[in-house]
Amino acid sequence: MRKALLPSLIIIATTLLVIRIFYLQIVDDSFKLKSDNNAIKIKYDYPERGYIYDRNGKLLVANQPSYDIMVIPRDVKNINIQEFCQLLDITKEEFIKKLAKCKVYSPRLPSVFLPQLNKSEFAAFQEKIRKFEGFYFQKRSLRDYQVNYGANVFGFITQVNEKLIAKNPYYNSGDLIGMQGVEQSYEEILRGIKGVKYFQKDKYNREIGSFKEGKYDTIAVQGEDINLTIDxxxxxxxxxxxxxxxxxxxxxxxxxxxxxxxxxxxxxxxxxxxxxxxxxxxxxxxxxxxxxxxxxxxxxxxxxxxxxxxxxxxxxxxxxxxxxxxxxxxxxxxxxxxxxxxxxxxxxxxxxxxxxxxxxxxxxxxxxxxxxxxxxxxxxxxxxxxxxxxxxxxxxxxxxxxxxxxxxxxxxxxxxxxxxxxxxxxxxxxxxxxxxxxxxxxxxxxxxxxxxxxxxxxxxxxxxxxxxxxxxxxxxxxxxxxxxxxxxxxxxxxxxxxxxxxxxxxxxxxxxxxxxxxxxxxxxxxxxxxxxxxxxxxxxxxxxxxxxxxxxxxxxxxxxxxxxxxxxxxxxxxxxxxxxxxxxxxxxxxxxxxxxxxxxxxxxxxxxxxxxxxxxxxxxxxxxxxxxxxxxxxxxxxxxxxx
Known part of the structure; x- marks a missing residue:
């Protein structure tokens, strides 16, 4: 019995390992989402944050549409920088500085290049976005304050920093988070759950459709509304x-x-x-x-x-x-x-x-x-x-x-x-x-x-x-x-x-x-x-x-x-x-x-x-x-x- 024990353990362990490898490589291909970043493009669908009301049901904080200009640094090729800067009202120096910062985060993952454009700021750029390879836009909502008071009660929304990203895997570069006030205290309730869509790319870096026919895509879930005790x-x-x-x-x-x-x-x-x-x-x-x-x-x-x-x-x-x-x-x-x-x-x-x-x-x-x-x-x-x-x-x-x-x-x-x-x-x-x-x-x-x-x-x-x-x-x-x-x-x-x-x-x-x-x-x-x-x-x-x-x-x-x-x-x-x-x-x-x-x-x-x-x-x-x-x-x- 003792002589057979060690070979039996080795056989069992090897069998389990082979089964696990087979499952990961053939049955469950979710890890491909992480390993095949070159061939897969990820887009996030950001939900609206929950509305904030006072104790009597008066609306205090709502949302308004906004647009982030996103960039994948390594995909930026042969663009007219001067025209780009004029459309977004930034200087060439700002362009170079922002692109370099995005490269530091990741040359092949999307980063926020210019956040929080309103409709009018975004309109001119939208017409010509096809000319700027490596750039795309992402729609999201920003806070729309119905009152001009209570700033210390509400707090504010800002972009996450690298330290917070490292601490909390939910957030990615460019994500928004509540700071101070109830926006911070009730962040997980107000933020909702962002949706994720995966797209397959060809060797020319063009989107050719959903990855696995959208098998791993998720939909955004809007944040919950809250009523404050404030009058x-x-x-x-x-x-x-x-x-x-x-x-x-x-x-x-x-x-x-x-x-x-x-x-x-x-x-x-x-x-x-x-x-x-x-x-x-x-x-x-x-x-x-x-x-x-x-x-x-x-x-x-x-x-x-x-x-x-x-x-x-x-x-x-x-x-x-x-x-x-x-x-x-x-x-x-x-x-x-x-x-x-x-x-x-x-x-x-x-x-x-x-x-x-x-x-x-x-x-x-x-x-x-x-x-x-x-x-x-x-x-x-x-x-x-x-x-x-x-x-x-x-x-x-x-x-x-x-x-x-x-x-x-x-x-x-x-x-x-x-x-x-x-x-x-x-x-x-x-x-x-x-x-x-x-x-x-x-x-x-x-x-x-x-x-x-x-x-x-x-x-x-x-x-x-x-x-x-x-x-x-x-x-x-x-x-x-x-x-x-x-x-x-x-x-x-x-x-x-x-x-x-x-x-x-x-x-x-x-x-x-x-x-x-x-x-x-x-x-x-x-x-x-x-x-x-x-x-x-x-x-x-x-x-x-x-x-x-x-x-x-x-x-x-x-x-x-x-x-x-x-x-x-x-x-x-x-x-x-x-x-x-x-x-x-x-x-x-x-x-x-x-x-x-x-x-x-x-x-x-x-x-x-x-x-x-x-x-x-x-x-x-x-x-x-x-x-x-x-x-x-x-x-x-x-x-x-x-x-």
């Missing part, structure tokens, strides 16, 4: 309110986590990244290091949250039992927390409980609450207890939303301070700035909006998301999974009462909207930057967070305006207007609207680095919007004091 009218209005300002607005439906508006400013018209000028315009946007129009401040910009963070300080204090609603502290126009250490306050001074502390935004009250919270346990552990409560609101971490970019923000832990103070002890007074949203705490606008959603819901939230419906598919279950905070429901009610009186008695009194019960919190965050190597204090950031109505909230919102000053001056009016726009569909506070649209901060930004060409281009567009509303931009700085 397009609210998105448009938010972008108008941010004219001549920089910052971000994020609005969320608390009961679902659906993103109602995601505004970054300055932004750009999405249509400028379509067609032959796409590359030139993208380069302008990309190189704009001053205004950063490609930088989504709503998702990426990390700021000290300022006074809105007092909401967290109060809730943690209640949960840990170091205060109750009746606990009071005296504010002496600030708080002396150590010899020579004084934290100022603009609340007016006096005896403060939780309710008054919130609506008057008293620094002294919440600093005392923070010290009691940290003092309840030994220092390292105490910070982690505090941090765990804060993180249960989705702060200090990636939130898991369905957009391709974001930042974690920062909620410090004991490890943070062990690194900062390795040689000496630290305690609550060392890190007291965290009590009022300064110190080491950083948050993005979407995190601030999510925090307010959790407060509005009295202790829970859903992961923010921008997809509402995918035709024929279900959305990810993680967007319908409830996240419960570590704060008991009972402690949210007194906090909400305080936030309600921010509008009735406190720092947002002038921002009330009759008939709408709004709960909100003003904020002003200190802002430092290095200028010529020196740490310099700049104009504070203006912050406002809110939700409405007080009972059964429909919208939670966060606004941050860079260098805007006090929260009630710039960010607060935007919050009131956005809330009324969403809940009523119209504006009654026209005085507030006029003042907000008029207000420009461009003089402040100019001091930080001037105005880029892109911003100037956008200002022309923004000025036309203002003129249509018969409003003239002007600088208007309010000196109202508040925390």
């Amino acid at each position: 397009s009218e609210l998105q448009k209005y938010g972008e108008e309110l941010m004219i001549n300002k920089r910052g971000g607005i994020v609005a969320i439906e608390p009961k679902t986590g659906e993103i109602l508006a995601l505004v970054t400013a300055p932004s750009y018209d999405p249509s400028i990244l379509v067609g032959r000028q796409r590359s030139k315009n993208y380069t302008l946007l990309y190189r704009d290091s001053i205004a950063k129009p490609l930088y989504d401040r709503g998702l990426l910009a990390e700021y000290p949250p300022g006074s809105p963070f007092k909401i967290m300080t109060g809730l943690v204090g209640l949960q840990e039992g170091v205060i109750d609603e009746q606990t009071t502290f005296v504010c002496n126009h600030g708080f002396a927390y150590a010899p020579g250490r004084f934290q100022g306050c603009h609340c007016g001074g006096g005896l403060r409980d939780l309710h008054v502390g919130i609506y008057k935004s008293c620094n002294a009250y919440f600093s005392n609450v923070f010290l009691r919270t940290i003092g309840k346990y030994k220092a390292p552990y105490a910070v982690d207890v505090w941090s765990d409560h804060i993180r249960s609101f989705g702060l200090g971490q990636f939130m898991g939303y369905d957009l391709p970019t974001g930042k974690k923000g920062k909620i410090p832990t004991s490890k943070t301070y062990k690194k900062m103070y390795p040689d000496w002890g630290w305690g609550g007074k060392t890190i007291i700035s965290n009590a009022i949203g300064q110190g080491e705490v950083l948050m993005t606008p979407i995190q601030l909006a999510n925090m307010m959603s959790a407060v509005a819901n009295e202790g829970y939230y859903y992961t923010p998301h921008i997809i509402k419906k995918i035709k024929g598919e279900k959305i990810d279950a993680k967007f319908t999974t409830k996240h419960v905070t570590t704060i008991d429901k009972q402690y949210f009610k007194p906090m909400i009462e305080g936030l309600f009186d921010v509008y009735n008695l406190g720092t947002a009194y002038a921002l009330r909207v009759e008939g709408i019960d709004i709960c909100g919190k003003t904020g002003t965050a200190e802002n430092f930057a290095k200028i010529n190597g020196v740490r310099t204090k700049l104009e504070d950031h203006s912050i406002f967070v809110a939700f409405a109505p007080k009972d059964n909230p429909k919208i939670a919102i966060a606004i941050l305006v860079e260098n805007g000053g006090y929260g009630a001056t710039i960010a607060g009016p935007i919050a009131s207007l956005m809330i009324e726009k969403y809940l009523r569909g119209k504006i009654t506070r026209t005085d507030l609207e006029k003042r907000t649209l008029e207000r420009s901060l461009q003089d402040r930004y100019a001091k930080l680095g001037g105005l880029s060409n892109v911003v100037k281009m956008q200002l022309r567009k923004q000025d036309s919007i203002l003129k249509s509303k018969k409003i003239v931009p002007k600088i208007e700085i309010d000196s109202t004091k508040e925390n």
Whole structure:
């Protein structure tokens, strides 16, 4: 038996190998598609991308026909380069450079020579294409934007690069792919499936028919349509309110986590990244290091949250039992927390409980609450207890939303301070700035909006998301999974009462909207930057967070305006207007609207680095919007004091 085992294994292995070779060479000739590239020409049939609609079914992004001029470099022979260049409006130098680049990719495989021609650009070339051997055209569709806003939400379409081709075999040179926004997040759904046709060529390189009578051909499958959670009218209005300002607005439906508006400013018209000028315009946007129009401040910009963070300080204090609603502290126009250490306050001074502390935004009250919270346990552990409560609101971490970019923000832990103070002890007074949203705490606008959603819901939230419906598919279950905070429901009610009186008695009194019960919190965050190597204090950031109505909230919102000053001056009016726009569909506070649209901060930004060409281009567009509303931009700085 042992003697027969080895010869038997050899015979079996040889037999299997022969069968496999016979199958590949005689039965299955699909590998000929790869091995016989000289005799087979491949043409791709590109499907239309799926359409994009808003939450109410309004069409936002459709498609338009386009034509790519394709080339097989080794087939280019005896053509009139001058005539070719005139037809396509390019120079001879550009022709040589583009052809050389295509040769690098492959001399015998098709490459995109000139992409994204529209009908009129393509018409003249189409009549004479037979004269240019080695060139042919490929029809495809490009995005056709139905609106001139929401560029950061949509993203854009661009050609794949070699690195991506090597990583993903689906793509070939010249293929298009979604970048940024929902175009990137839902690329596989929106792109569809491209069709492939194989053609047999003769020895003269002429097509003589389908390979194997089309046996291996496939048809294109159109991309699926999607509905976003965005309310397009609210998105448009938010972008108008941010004219001549920089910052971000994020609005969320608390009961679902659906993103109602995601505004970054300055932004750009999405249509400028379509067609032959796409590359030139993208380069302008990309190189704009001053205004950063490609930088989504709503998702990426990390700021000290300022006074809105007092909401967290109060809730943690209640949960840990170091205060109750009746606990009071005296504010002496600030708080002396150590010899020579004084934290100022603009609340007016006096005896403060939780309710008054919130609506008057008293620094002294919440600093005392923070010290009691940290003092309840030994220092390292105490910070982690505090941090765990804060993180249960989705702060200090990636939130898991369905957009391709974001930042974690920062909620410090004991490890943070062990690194900062390795040689000496630290305690609550060392890190007291965290009590009022300064110190080491950083948050993005979407995190601030999510925090307010959790407060509005009295202790829970859903992961923010921008997809509402995918035709024929279900959305990810993680967007319908409830996240419960570590704060008991009972402690949210007194906090909400305080936030309600921010509008009735406190720092947002002038921002009330009759008939709408709004709960909100003003904020002003200190802002430092290095200028010529020196740490310099700049104009504070203006912050406002809110939700409405007080009972059964429909919208939670966060606004941050860079260098805007006090929260009630710039960010607060935007919050009131956005809330009324969403809940009523119209504006009654026209005085507030006029003042907000008029207000420009461009003089402040100019001091930080001037105005880029892109911003100037956008200002022309923004000025036309203002003129249509018969409003003239002007600088208007309010000196109202508040925390």
